[in-house]
Amino acid sequence: xxxxxxxxxxxxxxxxxxxxxxxxxxxxxxxxxxxxxxxxxxxxxxxxxxxxxxxxxxxxxxxxxxxxxxxxxxxxxxxxxxxxxxxxxxxxxxxxxxxxxxxxxxxxxxxxxxxxxxxxxxxxxxxxxxxxxxxxxxxxxxxxxxxxxxxxxxxxxxxxxxxxxxxxxxxxxxxxxxxxxxxxxxxxxxxxxxxxxxxxxxxxxxxxxxxxxxxxxxxxxxxxxxxxxxxxxxxxxxxxxxxxxxxxxxxxxxxxxxxxxx
Amino acid sequence: xxxxxxxxxxxxxxxxxxxxxxxxxxxxxxxxxxxxxxxxxxxxxxxxxxxxxxxxxxxxxxxxxxxxxxxxxxxxxxxxxxxxxxxxxxxxxxxxxxxxxxxxxxxxxxxxxxxxxxxxxxxxxxxxxxxxxxxxxxxxxxxxxxxxxxxxxxxxxxxxxxxxxxxxxxxxxxxxxxxxxxxxxxxxxxxxxxxxxxxxxxxxxxxxxxxxxxxxxxxxxxxxxxxxxxxxxxxxxxxxxxxxxxxxxxxxxxxxxxxxxxx
Amino acid sequence: xxxxxxxxxxxxxxxxxxxxxxxxxxxxxxxxxxxxxxxxxxxxxxxxxxxxxxxxxxxxxxxxxxxxxxxxxxxxxxxxxxxxxxxxxxxxxxxxxxxxxxxxxxxxxxxxxxxxxxxxxxxxxxxxxxxxxxxxxxxxxxxxxxxxxxxxxxxxxxxxxxxxxxxxxxxxxxxxxxxxxxxxxxxxxxxxxxxxxxxxxxxxxxxxxxxxxxxxxxxxxxxxxxxxxxxxxxxxxxxxxxxxxxxxxxxxxxxxxxxxxxxxxxxxxxxxxxxxxxxxxxxxxxxxxxxxxxxxxxxxxxxxxxxxxxxxxxxxxxxxxxxxxxxxxxxxxxxx
Numbered sequence: 001x002x003x004x005x006x007x008x009x010x011x012x013x014x015x016x017x018x019x020x021x022x023x024x025x026x027x028x029x030x031x032x033x034x035x036x037x038x039x040x041x042x043x044x045x046x047x048x049x050x051x052x053x054x055x056x057x058x059x060x061x062x063x064x065x066x067x068x069x070x071x072x073x074x075x076x077x078x079x080x081x082x083x084x085x086x087x088x089x090x091x092x093x094x095x096x097x098x099x100x101x102x103x104x105x106x107x108x109x110x111x112x113x114x115x116x117x118x119x120x121x122x123x124x125x126x127x128x129x130x131x132x133x134x135x136x137x138x139x140x141x142x143x144x145x146x147x148x149x150x151x152x153x154x155x156x157x158x159x160x161x162x163x164x165x166x167x168x169x170x171x172x173x174x175x176x177x178x179x180x181x182x183x184x185x186x187x188x189x190x191x192x193x194x195x196x197x198x199x200x201x202x203x204x205x206x207x208x209x210x211x212x213x214x215x216x217x218x219x220x221x222x223x224x225x226x227x228x229x230x231x232x233x234x235x236x237x238x239x240x241x242x243x244x245x246x247x248x249x250x251x252x253x254x255x256x257x258x259x260x261x262x
Numbered sequence: 263x264x265x266x267x268x269x270x271x272x273x274x275x276x277x278x279x280x281x282x283x284x285x286x287x288x289x290x291x292x293x294x295x296x297x298x299x300x301x302x303x304x305x306x307x308x309x310x311x312x313x314x315x316x317x318x319x320x321x322x323x324x325x326x327x328x329x330x331x332x333x334x335x336x337x338x339x340x341x342x343x344x345x346x347x348x349x350x351x352x353x354x355x356x357x358x359x360x361x362x363x364x365x366x367x368x369x370x371x372x373x374x375x376x377x378x379x380x381x382x383x384x385x386x387x388x389x390x391x392x393x394x395x396x397x398x399x400x401x402x403x404x405x406x407x408x409x410x411x412x413x414x415x416x417x418x419x420x421x422x423x424x425x426x427x428x429x430x431x432x433x434x435x436x437x438x439x440x441x442x443x444x445x446x447x448x449x450x451x452x453x454x455x456x457x458x459x460x461x462x463x464x465x466x467x468x469x470x471x472x473x474x475x476x477x478x479x480x481x482x483x484x485x486x487x488x489x490x491x492x493x494x495x496x497x498x499x500x501x502x503x504x505x506x507x508x509x510x511x512x513x514x515x516x517x518x519x520x521x522x523x524x525x
Numbered sequence: 526x527x528x529x530x531x532x533x534x535x536x537x538x539x540x541x542x543x544x545x546x547x548x549x550x551x552x553x554x555x556x557x558x559x560x561x562x563x564x565x566x567x568x569x570x571x572x573x574x575x576x577x578x579x580x581x582x583x584x585x586x587x588x589x590x591x592x593x594x595x596x597x598x599x600x601x602x603x604x605x606x607x608x609x610x611x612x613x614x615x616x617x618x619x620x621x622x623x624x625x626x627x628x629x630x631x632x633x634x635x636x637x638x639x640x641x642x643x644x645x646x647x648x649x650x651x652x653x654x655x656x657x658x659x660x661x662x663x664x665x666x667x668x669x670x671x672x673x674x675x676x677x678x679x680x681x682x683x684x685x686x687x688x689x690x691x692x693x694x695x696x697x698x699x700x701x702x703x704x705x706x707x708x709x710x711x712x713x714x715x716x717x718x719x720x721x722x723x724x725x726x727x728x729x730x731x732x733x734x735x736x737x738x739x740x741x742x743x744x745x746x747x748x749x750x751x752x753x754x755x756x757x758x759x760x761x762x763x764x765x766x767x768x769x770x771x772x773x774x775x776x777x778x779x780x781x782x783x784x785x786x787x788x789x790x791x792x793x794x795x796x797x798x799x800x801x802x803x804x805x806x807x808x809x810x811x812x813x814x815x816x817x818x819x820x821x822x823x824x825x826x827x828x829x830x831x832x833x834x835x836x837x838x839x840x841x842x843x844x845x846x847x848x849x850x851x852x853x854x855x856x857x858x859x860x861x
Contacts, residue, residue, distance in 0.1 A: 008634065009634040012634045013634070016630075017632075019631065020617065020620070020628050023624070024619045024620075028619055030437070038444070042451075044467075048462075048466070049451070049464075050314075051462075051463045051464060052317060052461050053311065056313045056316050056317060059313070096613045096615045098615075099615045100629070100676070102581060103580075103604055103609050104632035104633050105632055106601035106634075107601065191306045191310075194310070196311050197310060197311070197313050202309055203308075203310075203312035204309045205309065206310060259581075259583070260582075260583060262581040262582035
């Protein structure tokens with residue numbers, strides 16, 4: 001097969017796998033609903049219940065608490081969307097469907113790429129719902145359209161990164177019981193970032209950890225885009241590229257592990 | 263003829279509770295997550311929201327004191343989830359049908375089932391209390407208050423376990439229980455668990471939290487930790503837990519009768 | 526077909542963790558257009574062999590080429606040449622039959638326009654046109670197998686691997702599947718590598734049969750050749766009075782050598798001159814005044830081949846049973 005042919009086949013595989021991922025999500029409420037409802041609910045609970053915390057004197061985010069939390073939910077839903085896709089991959093291996101994919105695809109990295117694209121498409125739907133809810137509840141956007149597009153790109157890379165992370169585990173363990181192993185590290189990284197208040201208001205050891213956590217930079221950048229005051233963009237870009245590169249290797253290892261196990 | 267044939271009801275309950283507890287103990291992974299997760303969340307929230315204690319009128323000096331009530335609620339939720347899933351597994355795997363072939367009474371089945379969840383609830387509650395005290399949380403109501411706290415926590419665990427049992431019996435699948443679980447968390451997050459009701463800015467949220475029974479359960483536990491003996495808070499918390507126990511137990515009994523159609 | 530041998534395997538080994546050799550140095554060759562039956566009990570190494578040949582598992586040793594491509598080094602080319610229907614049907618319960626076809630077409634890189642046409646054609650061929658727009662979770666076991674087969678055929682593979690395709694199917698579905706496999710091989714020249722634990726399936730379908738036991742091939746040839754190696758019918762006789770066993774044994778001795786009987790209190794003899802001796806045997810027993818409780822003639826089967834090669838019966842082998850303990854079901858001619 002020529003190089004162009006290989007690319008075309010890989011693209012065909014990736015698009016087919018992505019199509020299935022999106023198709024199944026939209027035909028099975030049990031798959032789609034949690035990935036929509038969880039972020040929506042977190043957004044309601046945090047933006048609605050904790051907003052008084054913006055009255056603390058040193059709380060200095062200019063676009064208001066709803067926007068402050070929307071940025072978090074944006075990153076959180078993208079990351080969790082990847083994990084939910086990881087559950088689906090593990091399920092495909094556990095129930096044997098993955099064999100069909102492994103058998104049919106000449107270049108198997110197309111399969112992983114397909115899952116990744118599927119996760120991103122699904123997340124965009126989630127984002128549309130949460131964004132609408134945020135606008136209805138009076139979210140203030142001080143950033144330009146360009147800033148919002150930059151936020152979209154940032155979150156899409158987070159989605160891709162977390163999908164590859166979860167895929168690496170799913171293809172190594174090949175059981176849905178691996179769910180918590182995919183979810184916990186992402187959860188811990190997310191919540192060891194400044195979720196409720198800006199970094200300088202976070203107390204104790206969490207503050208120290210948050211300073212080193214790449215998700216802190218991502219959150220601050222996301223919030224900066226909404227406020228129209230881009231913050232730590234270069235640092236976030238470096239973090240994203242580094243994390244993405246790492247998880248590409250991780251997912252590739254997972255794929256090899258799955259291939260070895262048959 | 264099985265061993266259960268001539269067992270009196272307490273013995274039947276004991277057998278089933280022992281089985282449920284053994285099942286839990288033999289699957290430590292099932293225990294670790296429900297116990298550790300609330301503690302992690304507590305640690306994170308205590309640091310993340312400590313700034314909130316600077317707000318005028320915040321009822322505690324440290325957010326850790328304020329938030330210690332939350333793990334007790336989460337522990338109860340996880341115990342209910344695990345119990346419900348175990349029961350659903352029994353239904354799916356046909357074990358419940360096997361039990362139906364024995365002279366086991368429905369009441370014993372329910373009580374045994376709850377025994378397992380209560381055991382989980384108790385272990386986690388004792389642990390949360392110990393961790394809280396170790397990290398400097400003072401129980402304002404003293405040692406007696408700590409005992410009442412455990413008692414209330416058990417009552418709350420029972421209430422949620424009854425709900426979990428009902429969902430399992432009604433739905434009959436692990437997915438049904440799992441699918442219901444987020445609702446538990448919605449109830450917790452839309453309550454006054456994370457912020458004092460009178461400091462919640464948004465009117466709609468404050469209204470939901472006021473009508474949400476979980477608010478009163480949390481406030482009952484919290485009162486013992488941060489304000490001492492508060493008769494009204496305790497009475498409301500116990501009353502809601504008891505009403506939930508009685509209500510969901512009745513629903514479970516009905517669901518069990520439907521599921522175990524014996525001639 | 527450019528390759529005379531569709532499948533060529535030499536010294537193939539697949540070892541799992543803990544040193545378990547599921548496939549322990551097998552050699553086999555399948556000619557293009559041939560139906561090759563791979564027969565063996567559960568756990569003999571059939572599915573592992575199929576997984577290695579279909580690139581789902583890398584071999585631990587030895588060499589295997591499929592359609593002329595090395596399974597270890599040219600996986601993508603092998604996959605492009607083969608169709609596979611595995612033992613556990615790999616279907617997505619959420620997708621309809623038609624959607625499965627569409628997905629498989631995309632995975633196989635079939636041009637979009639052709640996907641729908643070919644998908645519909647295959648669904649029709651396996652009798653699933655009416656159910657094409659129903660989700661696969663609503664399909665019966667037989668329908669799932671047929672969909673799985675259709676998916677395996679979508680890209681016109683030259684070689685088709687079927688791993689226990691009829692296990693768990695009713696007689697009607699089984700016969701329909703056999704017909705389709707036969708048609709594929711005879712009319713389209715597709716090479717079929719079929720694993721089965723059913724003797725009858727191998728006997729009816731396969732041009733040649735390889736018998737695998739505990740990871741090694743114990744016999745290979747056409748069903749007729751294999752049966753001829755061990756093939757002499759046996760007669761089994763049960764006297765009404767158990768005390769007459771020794772007299773009966775003496776009466777039957779001239780007809781052939783005694784072999785292990787399958788029923789308690791019975792005597793079995795492998796007939797030297799074939800089934801024609803049956804009438805003489807009945808006369809001999811009558812002459813010795815022995816009342817007959819049961820008399821059966823056993824035609825040789827592939828199970829006899831398995832029994833002869835391994836000392837165990839195929840049906841009992843998976844459980845570690847022996848021929849003496851397990852009486853295999855046979856197509857017997859009961860004479861009395």
